[in-house]
Amino acid sequence: MTIRRSTALPVTALVLALATLTGCGADGAAPPKAAPTAGASAGATAAPADATGAPADATGAFDPAVAIAHRAREPYAATLEMTVERGEGGEKELTTVTGRSNHNTPAEGSRTEAKMVRGSSVLAWEERVIIDQAVYRRNKENGETRWTTDQKPPASAGVGAYDDDGYAKVLLDAGPAARKGMETEAGVPVFHLSARLSPAELRRADPSYGVGRQNEGTDAADCELWIDRLGRTVRSEQSAVVAGKPVVTKERVSDFGPAETFTPPATG
Numbered sequence: 001m002t003i004r005r006s007t008a009l010p011v012t013a014l015v016l017a018l019a020t021l022t023g024c025g026a027d028g029a030a031p032p033k034a035a036p037t038a039g040a041s042a043g044a045t046a047a048p049a050d051a052t053g054a055p056a057d058a059t060g061a062f063d064p065a066v067a068i069a070h071r072a073r074e075p076y077a078a079t080l081e082m083t084v085e086r087g088e089g090g091e092k093e094l095t096t097v098t099g100r101s102n103h104n105t106p107a108e109g110s111r112t113e114a115k116m117v118r119g120s121s122v123l124a125w126e127e128r129v130i131i132d133q134a135v136y137r138r139n140k141e142n143g144e145t146r147w148t149t150d151q152k153p154p155a156s157a158g159v160g161a162y163d164d165d166g167y168a169k170v171l172l173d174a175g176p177a178a179r180k181g182m183e184t185e186a187g188v189p190v191f192h193l194s195a196r197l198s199p200a201e202l203r204r205a206d207p208s209y210g211v212g213r214q215n216e217g218t219d220a221a222d223c224e225l226w227i228d229r230l231g232r233t234v235r236s237e238q239s240a241v242v243a244g245k246p247v248v249t250k251e252r253v254s255d256f257g258p259a260e261t262f263t264p265p266a267t268g
């Protein structure tokens with residue numbers, strides 16, 4: 001996301017917060033498993049026959065490896081709450097992202113609001129709606145009510161909003177110590193995965209994110225995931241030192257439901 005702003009902002013914090021569900025999060029906009037049909041809507045795609053998640057016992061416990069191997073791929077919508085803290089003391093910057101988006105759909109659909117502050121100063125504040133290739137933005141930092149629109153880069157055409165399980169796979173491969181066991185999030189049984197990931201592991205989990213981190217001088221990151229039996233990430237946390245400053249990213253995904261239709265706002 002490009003945010004109009006009156007002051008220079010740390011690129012990393014914005015990328016972490018505004019490229020929603022990047023890093024340890026749930027939705028990495030990974031390429032679809034099969035090419036969508038022309039004109040497919042945000043809610044039209046079928047799940048593979050084995051995409052049923054993991055069976056659970058009477059207590060709700062399940063095998064996380066089975067959940068990821070057979071993770072559900074049917075379309076759904078969910079609510080995102082994300083925070084990114086960068087730096088310390090009076091120089092700490094806090095970015096919050098809230099909104100709702102579709103997952104596992106051949107065409108993107110979302111509405112989010114992102115705000116970055118340092119103390120009482122608002123550094124950036126934007127509302128964004130994405131419908132397929134169209135991006136609608138409203139700069140709330142300056143109190144604007146007018147929406148502007150543009151198109152996503154051609155390279156993103158057909159990518160959609162498919163969940164990415166790269167981090168979960170890397171954490172599972174980290175060995176038994178990374179499997180922290182069953183817990184509960186908002187009354188839902190989840191499995192907690194946690195490990196310190198090296199630059200090589202970060203690149204394997206997310207090539208573009210891992211390389212970016214290494215270029216900024218990050219030698220490792222502490223990554224935690226909480227997944228449900230359908231292989232969906234419902235919570236994630238990541239801590240790293242970037243360019244000499246601590247960066248802590250936290251994300252929660254909730255209110256799962258059917259994929260939704262997002263209405264474009266009036267522009268002009």
